[in-house]
Amino acid sequence: MKHFAYAILLILLASSCISNKRITYLQNLPGNEVIDIDEFIPYANVEYKYVLQPFDIVDIDFASSDPELTEAFTFQGTKNIRGGMMGAGGGGDLFYFTGYSIDELGFIELPKLGKIHIAGLTENQAKVKVQEAINEYFKDDVFVKLRTAGIRYTTIGEFGASGTHVILRNRATIFDALASAGESNILAKRNKLFVIRQYDGGTKIHQINLHDRALLASPFYFIQPNDILYLEPMKIRQFGNADNLSSSLQLFATFLASGLLIFGLVRGSL
Template sequence: MKLIFSFYIKIAVVLSLLFLFNACASKQDIVYYQNIDGMSSQQNANSYEIKIRPDDLLSIIVSAEDPEITIPFNLRTVSMVSPSRQDISRGQETMQLYLVDSNGNIEFPVLGKLNVGGYSRTDVQKMLHDKIAVYIKNPIINFRIMNFKISVQGEVTVPGTYTVSSERITLIEALAMAKDLTIYGKRDNILIIREVDGVKTYNRVDITKADFINSPFYYLVQNDVIYVEPNKNKINGAAVGPNTGVLISITSLIITIITLIVTSSN
């Protein structure tokens, strides 16, 4: 009887060790920027600017010392009123936006059709300034992309679609918005889905190595999708998780019964 008891004790120990082994993760799997101390500083990162793309919504406001002369160059504001309200003066005024068409063009007051697709915000601001300066002395161009958003999926704490107001966001900032990766997120193979010239591209990033900071995917562009796939522990746990608890319970029950039998026989 003691031999049987010893046998089941060994089984329980082996199961426990296997469980602990599968649950363990190495530093190389979890820690970010592992080789950052050996990297040299980069000075070209701050020059990054996103490009205007089809379906972008642009807010462009022209101002000058005399507000009256800028009126022809600005879209009108519209009043949004709920159906239950009759007084239009109580509605919320909203500035109309420019929609970039599939050819990268917008229709601008006075100036007509302008091609802005593929250009940076700085480029478009300069172009508008030069064209409007023919009519207005020292015009001021206020320019923003209003529908800049990114989506974060997979093994993050709060997956979702996030609107970006600054028009400039890094991969790390996007993951921080999603409250970082879970312990089960695969940090060395993050997928970034990006549309380039109308074609979907699929790109892998390893954030455990600091050199990803210098990659084209450190800064995100509008409508990027970030997917964090689960690591092998999460996949294995999903496959055997429900049975593991049952197995441990049965093993514990058998050990308890054998202990009682051995104790009573002594």
């Protein structure tokens, strides 16, 4: 009976441990071309240029040596909203109130200029197109600045914080996204991170392995606006979550060890 109880205790203790191989990022897995830790790893041969899509929001600002020229292109209160929300830490969400939404056909509508089709263009191409449209009115007297509302993405599943996040940069890696969302749960399947990415006219689901050092040279090393990241839980998830599983198993093991000690003392005294 005692040997059987000890065997059960050892099994419980072993099951409460998760191998480092299941939680360590960027391992040198078999088959990787990358071997040396100091080896230079070039980015994937994929041009990192996000193209604007319907329902994206872009911020467009105008500047001129003559402020009266830009008044016709500025909505009332927009400047106050920008200043107020930036002061309050509004971040990328301020563009929802001050920016221009691309409609389902790919157009934005600007005062005086009317509708301009910018879906399918990069930020710089869209800026040039708007600049050309405004030059028809003011030649080269007005300067246009156009940008997207940072990189907005969504995390669901075994993340530290699920939800929508915004990184106010033009480029961000998958690890920037993980860090911003609160690193992945210890029970997450890091070898099965699903990236749901929007393309022109549809969506694709990609699976990447965060354990694999080859990720650094893959086309999914950089995230794109509107990406959805989903992390599956390990099967052990059914017994508890990462916050209480280890403590629960340790507590159970402690009670079992105490019970076995008492049982042994009582039996020895008989």
